[in-house]
Amino acid sequence: MTRDALSLYHTESAKGQYWSTANVGEAMPGVVTPFGWSVWGPAIDVGMKDAFRRTGALEADRVVFTGEADSSAVTVFHGRGALSVSFLCEMGDRLPGTSSDAIAKQLLGEVPPGIQIPHTRKRIPAVAVMMPKAFAGIRKEALRDTAHTQAWWQEHIRAMDSRDMEATKRALDDARKKQIEMTMVQARAVFVGVQSVYDQLLALIAKSGITDEQANALMAGQGSHAETEIIADLWDLGRDKMTLESFLDKHGYHGLGEGQLIAKMWREDPEPVLRLAKLYSARPDSEHPHLMAEKRTREREAAEKALLAKLPAWKRPVAKQILKLAVARIPLRGVAKEALIRCLDVCRAAARRMGTLLREQGVINEVDDVFYFTADELIAGLPANAKELAAERKAIREDLLRTDLPRSWDGTPERVPISERPADDAPAVEAPTGVAVTGIGASGGVVEGTARVVFDPTEVDVEPGDIIVAPTTDPSWAAVLFLAEALVVDIGGPLSHAAVVARECGIPCVIGTDNGTAVLRSGDTIRVDGNKGTVEILSRTQASV
Numbered sequence: 001m002t003r004d005a006l007s008l009y010h011t012e013s014a015k016g017q018y019w020s021t022a023n024v025g026e027a028m029p030g031v032v033t034p035f036g037w038s039v040w041g042p043a044i045d046v047g048m049k050d051a052f053r054r055t056g057a058l059e060a061d062r063v064v065f066t067g068e069a070d071s072s073a074v075t076v077f078h079g080r081g082a083l084s085v086s087f088l089c090e091m092g093d094r095l096p097g098t099s100s101d102a103i104a105k106q107l108l109g110e111v112p113p114g115i116q117i118p119h120t121r122k123r124i125p126a127v128a129v130m131m132p133k134a135f136a137g138i139r140k141e142a143l144r145d146t147a148h149t150q151a152w153w154q155e156h157i158r159a160m161d162s163r164d165m166e167a168t169k170r171a172l173d174d175a176r177k178k179q180i181e182m183t184m185v186q187a188r189a190v191f192v193g194v195q196s197v198y199d200q201l202l203a204l205i206a207k208s209g210i211t212d213e214q215a216n217a218l219m220a221g222q223g224s225h226a227e228t229e230i231i232a233d234l235w236d237l238g239r240d241k242m243t244l245e246s247f248l249d250k251h252g253y254h255g256l257g258e259g260q261l262i263a264k265m266w267r268e269d270p271e272p273v274l275r276l277a278k279l280y281s282a283r284p285d286s287e288h289p290h291l292m293a294e295k296r297t298r299e300r301e302a303a304e305k306a307l308l309a310k311l312p313a314w315k316r317p318v319a320k321q322i323l324k325l326a327v328a329r330i331p332l333r334g335v336a337k338e339a340l341i342r343c344l345d346v347c348r349a350a351a352r353r354m355g356t357l358l359r360e361q362g363v364i365n366e367v368d369d370v371f372y373f374t375a376d377e378l379i380a381g382l383p384a385n386a387k388e389l390a391a392e393r394k395a396i397r398e399d400l401l402r403t404d405l406p407r408s409w410d411g412t413p414e415r416v417p418i419s420e421r422p423a424d425d426a427p428a429v430e431a432p433t434g435v436a437v438t439g440i441g442a443s444g445g446v447v448e449g450t451a452r453v454v455f456d457p458t459e460v461d462v463e464p465g466d467i468i469v470a471p472t473t474d475p476s477w478a479a480v481l482f483l484a485e486a487l488v489v490d491i492g493g494p495l496s497h498a499a500v501v502a503r504e505c506g507i508p509c510v511i512g513t514d515n516g517t518a519v520l521r522s523g524d525t526i527r528v529d530g531n532k533g534t535v536e537i538l539s540r541t542q543a544s545v
Helices: 003-007 034-055 085-094 100-108 124-146 149-160 165-208 212-219 226-238 244-251 271-281 289-310 313-329 332-360 367-372 375-380 386-400 475-481 497-505
Strands: 018-020 074-077 080-084 408-410 434-438 440-443 446-453 466-470 486-489 509-511 525-529 534-539
Touching: 003 386, 018 085, 034 074, 034 080, 034 085, 034 124, 034 165, 034 332, 034 367, 034 375, 080 085, 085 100, 124 165, 124 313, 124 332, 149 165, 149 332, 165 212, 165 289, 165 313, 165 332, 165 375, 212 289, 226 244, 226 271, 226 289, 226 332, 226 475, 226 497, 244 271, 271 475, 289 313, 289 497, 332 367, 332 375, 332 475, 332 497, 367 386, 440 497, 446 486, 466 475, 475 497, 486 497, 486 525, 497 509, 509 525
Parallel strands: 446 466, 466 486, 486 509
Antiparallel strands: 018 080, 018 408, 074 080, 434 534, 440 509, 446 525, 525 534
16 A cells, blocks of 8 residues: 555544544545545535635635645545534634534534634624625525536536547536535535524524424425425426436436445436335325425414514514524525535546546546546546556555544544444344434424334335434435435434435434444334434334344
8 A cells, every 4th residue: 555545545633633524424425535535625625714714704815725634624534524623613713603612512512622722803803894795695696606507517417428538528627626616605505604594593492482393393394495306306207297307307416425426326327216206106195295395384484473472572573584594595505515416426427438438448447447536637647557556546445444433533533443234134232222322303303113224215115104214314315305204314413414304394303323323223113302312212123132
């Protein structure tokens, strides 16, 4: 193993710098390939920094991707992406309405002991001027800047298989640049437009004294989200009201593990889509997604009236503004994310086209060997020993796939060995009946049902009463989540995809459990409390005993 090859998967960090796989583990699941990190890394790092620059909290000269861990907002350790908790806490300390402690608690559930936050008041004038302007314009900007990406994606995908090497290189260069642009939009949407509104909504709910059911209704029914559009179109596909070609032309950039550039999307393998459509066709018309969405909207509007009724008259104007902003801003998270996922898919398509051409020329052995080179290497042209380099880098990734990282750490993390994924009939991690799993209550309500541990949503038939237990999710999971009674997810936070879909579908969700897929087994009878963030085992399936 050469140092150069390992550096494509790993950086080093000084002690006193805190990191976490929270959130970024949902965007980039598992171990990235060198190509995947070369596309993702600069985009997320610069995108996050740019978002805070636009609020006035971050100096402009820090908005640069250095590749060095301690000057980064995001980096890679042992092949897995990690967010700098230190950076986010520093930004939280500089912004009004939040704090370093609040951000650390949201990411990790606690403030890391010994974390040092550099305090400064020098950014206050810049924040006072720039933050209100950034906040006021974010919705219009996000909708305007992402509107063209659907047609842009379609144009590239339709032409890709007929392109020669030079045209494909230009397409890849175009896509990775646009990926950075759209990740900037996504970061602004989340950190400027969504996060503060979400925090204000939570604070308003906490002070109002409304019921858990009313609070849950306020978090949902906010209109169309990108993920719920997939659900509605799958419903139509299952009833022959939409063709497969039309569905893929609209949603084909999605697929299992879509944050992994080496993964195959629905446009490349539509079999999962057909299988899901068949499941939808068996559902009664009373469960039509549009009817469910209308019901959520009515429940939200009723909850808004109940909340306002509990407030004194002088507090109602501010409360009304918060409620209005929640409906307008929170869906922006999905709008911007869809745009950057389209960019990722064009990068993927260009890489596979190059892989096809390079294999035909005898430069590499397999089409997907192309993902073991960076975007810069592919555009510049591969060296004569490309086959040997691909084999070495592939071996490193296969070794890294056998290990994991802790949820959070200080400095450079140690690799944690992991076993192969347990079979459904394997003994579960020892846990008696009672509360066995805890996380964040991301969507309220209490449901009892049968656990269904799912690693691939395309390989499961969801039965009535099933509660999906998953390691992480992406938008391709939305179709399966709609069919579940409740959700339990190892990785994620209150604004991650699973939490948003759960709220829009009106089902309880406990997210960020870390160990739900290890403790629970398919067939266990469990109770999910989305208000408290707990999962209780009522009885073990025989296979778990």
